[in-house]
Amino acid sequence: MKNPLPSWFVLCVLVCSSGTAQAEKADRDKPMNIEADALRFDDARQVSVFTGRVVLTKGTILIRGGKLEVRQDPQGFQYGVVTAEPGQRALFRQKREGVDETIEGEGETIDYNGRLDTVKFVGQAQLRRYQGARLNDEFNAGIIVYNSQTDVFTLDGAPASGSQGSNGQPGAPAGRVRAMLTPKSDPALAPEPAASTPLRSSPGLNDARR
Numbered sequence: 001m002k003n004p005l006p007s008w009f010v011l012c013v014l015v016c017s018s019g020t021a022q023a024e025k026a027d028r029d030k031p032m033n034i035e036a037d038a039l040r041f042d043d044a045r046q047v048s049v050f051t052g053r054v055v056l057t058k059g060t061i062l063i064r065g066g067k068l069e070v071r072q073d074p075q076g077f078q079y080g081v082v083t084a085e086p087g088q089r090a091l092f093r094q095k096r097e098g099v100d101e102t103i104e105g106e107g108e109t110i111d112y113n114g115r116l117d118t119v120k121f122v123g124q125a126q127l128r129r130y131q132g133a134r135l136n137d138e139f140n141a142g143i144i145v146y147n148s149q150t151d152v153f154t155l156d157g158a159p160a161s162g163s164q165g166s167n168g169q170p171g172a173p174a175g176r177v178r179a180m181l182t183p184k185s186d187p188a189l190a191p192e193p194a195a196s197t198p199l200r201s202s203p204g205l206n207d208a209r210r
Contacts, residue, residue, distance in 0.1 A: 027059030027094065027148075028114060032078055034068065047071045056080065063110065065090035077115040084108050089126075092119055094148065102130045103146065117149045127153060141177040155179070 037052025048070045056063040058078075066085035072078050084090040089106040096103060108123030121127065125144040129137040143156040157177040 027061050028117060030059035030061075032056060032058045032070065032080075034070070036068065045071070054082065056082070060095035061112075062093040063091065063112070065110065073115070075115075078112075079114055080110075080112040082110040082112070089124055092121070094119075096151070100132050101136075103148075104128045104130065105144065105146065107144070117147065119146045119148070120144070121146075136182045138180040139177070140179075142175075 034048075034050055034054065034056045036050035036054045038050070040049045040051075042048070050068040050070070052066070054063075054065050054068040056068060063080070063082055065082035066088070067083040068080055070078065070080045082090040082092075084107070089108055090110045091104070091106050092110050092112075093102060093104045095101070105119065105121050105125070105127040107121030107125040109121075111120040111122070113119075121144040123142070125141050127139040127144050127146060128135055139153055139155055141155040141157050145154040145156075146152075147154075155177040157175050
């Protein structure tokens, strides 16, 4: 029998859109391109470790960090774990399909799973959703998991296992999550502008004397 989850493990699942827009589906099949200062390749384990100002691109996906470990399973799915430089956070960005929206997130560690199409942000985690250049939604927590297949965000405010604790970004205390959600406006429900009263010409001076 499996042990029950620890009592501090609290998940907040947020479906950010009721529409059908998803992250770019083509990203999964795009090649993974990586730049770094150094590379160590382990052929036996099929693991590549990039260090120093790492930049990864895969379709619309962009990842930046200090260290990246990449592996590929026999089915061809790719996995990457990005670690930030000391005192900084790694960055993830991906465009959503069919809409002018971008998902952007940061964390001390970012874990990308190509098979499940999930991205996990651990430590000082923050996730933002932009509509064009405008910030729409923002999430802060100790751990955030983004499922790009379903566009579901899972937030855990508890400290990461084995760490001293994670406060998320300012405004997200330890053991808690914080979210800023911008309401979506429906153009069909927008109030019609009030009809302006037509201006009438003032009576002339000669009329006023009559």
